[in-house]
Amino acid sequence: MKELFYLNPEITFLNHGSFGACPKPIFEEYQRFQLDLEREPVNYITVETPRLLKESRQALAKFISCHEDDVVYVQNPSTAYNIIIKNLKLNPGDEILTTNHEYGAMDRTWNYYCRKSGAKYVRQNISLPLLSKEQFIEDFWKGLTPKTRIIFISQITSSTALIFPVKEICERAKELGLMTIVDGAHVPHHIDLNLSELKADIYTGACHKWMLTPKGCSFLYVKRELQHLFDPLIISWGYEAEFPSSSQFIDYHEYQGTRDCAAFLTVPKALEFLEKNNWTEVKRNCRKFIQDTYAEMCDFLNTKPICKISDEFLGQMCSIPIQTNDGIKLKEILYNQYKIQIPVMRTNLDFEGNKNQVFLRISANVYTTREDIEALKSALMEIRKRM
Numbered sequence: 265m266k267e268l269f270y271l272n273p274e275i276t277f278l279n280h281g282s283f284g285a286c287p288k289p290i291f292e293e294y295q296r297f298q299l300d301l302e303r304e305p306v307n308y309i310t311v312e313t314p315r316l317l318k319e320s321r322q323a324l325a326k327f328i329s330c331h332e333d334d335v336v337y338v339q340n341p342s343t344a345y346n347i348i349i350k351n352l353k354l355n356p357g358d359e360i361l362t363t364n365h366e367y368g369a370m371d372r373t374w375n376y377y378c379r380k381s382g383a384k385y386v387r388q389n390i391s392l393p394l395l396s397k398e399q400f401i402e403d404f405w406k407g408l409t410p411k412t413r414i415i416f417i418s419q420i421t422s423s424t425a426l427i428f429p430v431k432e433i434c435e436r437a438k439e440l441g442l443m444t445i446v447d448g449a450h451v452p453h454h455i456d457l458n459l460s461e462l463k464a465d466i467y468t469g470a471c472h473k474w475m476l477t478p479k480g481c482s483f484l485y486v487k488r489e490l491q492h493l494f495d496p497l498i499i500s501w502g503y504e505a506e507f508p509s510s511s512q513f514i515d516y517h518e519y520q521g522t523r524d525c526a527a528f529l530t531v532p533k534a535l536e537f538l539e540k541n542n543w544t545e546v547k548r549n550c551r552k553f554i555q556d557t558y559a560e561m562c563d564f565l566n567t568k569p570i571c572k573i574s575d576e577f578l579g580q581m582c583s584i585p586i587q588t589n590d591g592i593k594l595k596e597i598l599y600n601q602y603k604i605q606i607p608v609m610r611t612n613l614d615f616e617g618n619k620n621q622v623f624l625r626i627s628a629n630v631y632t633t634r635e636d637i638e639a640l641k642s643a644l645m646e647i648r649k650r651m
């Protein structure tokens with residue numbers, strides 16, 4: 265199956281999670297859109313792109329169960345969160361309750377705007393190993409205070425590759441009258457996503473990871489009642505629009521001047537590809553592969569898993585705690601000497617008495633094989649002897 269992708273066959277690629285990988289038929293569709301743009305830029309940008317974007321948004325909205333006017337394409341989750349956080353009008357003392365497992369770019373965005381406003385970003389400790397939803401929920405809500413205004417939480421975490429029970433968190437937050445912002449970068453076509461059931465106020469997902477589109481295709485969903493709070497990051501033709509669409513939210517955020525929207529337009533093709541190639545089964549197999557591999561790698565490295573090994577907490581990635589005093593060097597050696605592309609994640613999490621635990625994160629997709637894991641094990645064995 266690796267031939268379906270442009271991935272370099274000489275590299276053992278165990279990092280689908282960071283930026284995804286796009287199958288050839290979807291990438292060809294992407295390039296077709298770019299060629300169409302180049303052949304007739306004026307008609308393509310002013311007439312065709314708005315029409316195709318609407319079709320693409322309709323397909324996406326159906327897939328994630330929301331209204332097509334409530335979701336807009338953005339390049340990446342960073343863009344989405346900058347739109348949101350910049351507009352929140354945080355006051356001194358306001359608290360944003362989050363976990364200590366969040367993605368670095370999002371932590372930084374919150375830190376930036378909290379520093380400017382005097383608000384506080386509360387990174388609640390989630391204890392490891394994660395053994396039950398109840399344990400997570402109890403840990404998380406320990407961070408609640410009378411000043412908490414907003415909940416920010418990943419549905420699948422980056423460095424620890426854990427699925428968090430965000431539905432339960434959103435439900436409780438709603439009862440408490442708190443705004444919920446969910447970082448679902450890893451979620452679309454990885455685990456089930458139904459926004460009308462989840463009821464988060466704000467949600468972001470990346471399509472270029474597990475939905476297999478080309479890079480630079482993500483989305484921002486905002487609940488209808490809240491959309492008026494969010495000004496566009498870039499003011500352009502969508503403000504005071506000459507030909508307004510049915511959604512001011514879309515007009516404001518979609519028009520950004522001249523730009524190439526080809527990646528956004530590939531979503532219908534990607535969804536068709538995933539359906540045609542029976543991806544439900546591919547995902548099931550990859551999950552099983554990850555769960556088996558997690559147990560095996562923990563044995564091999566004489567360490568313990570950071571969660572109960574089950575569908576409840578694991579999707580197509582797992583993070584294995586590893587003992588090393590130089591994670592950057594380890595990653596470099598694995599890539600430069602063994603041609604293994606795998607993230608070595610440095611964190612400030614404590615696990616089993618280790619401070620700042622380092623994790624080796626394995627992703628599995630249709631092209632991942634047993635040989636890839638064997639290659640990793642034999643490289644680690646050799647490196648251990650040397651280091």
Ligand SMILES: Cc1ncc(COP(=O)(O)O)c(C=O)c1O
Binds near residue numbers: 281421
């Ligand atoms: C939890 C999470 N949020 C966000 C992102 C990506 O954000 P960006 O593409 O803006 O860097 C990732 C990428 O791996 C992620 O794991």
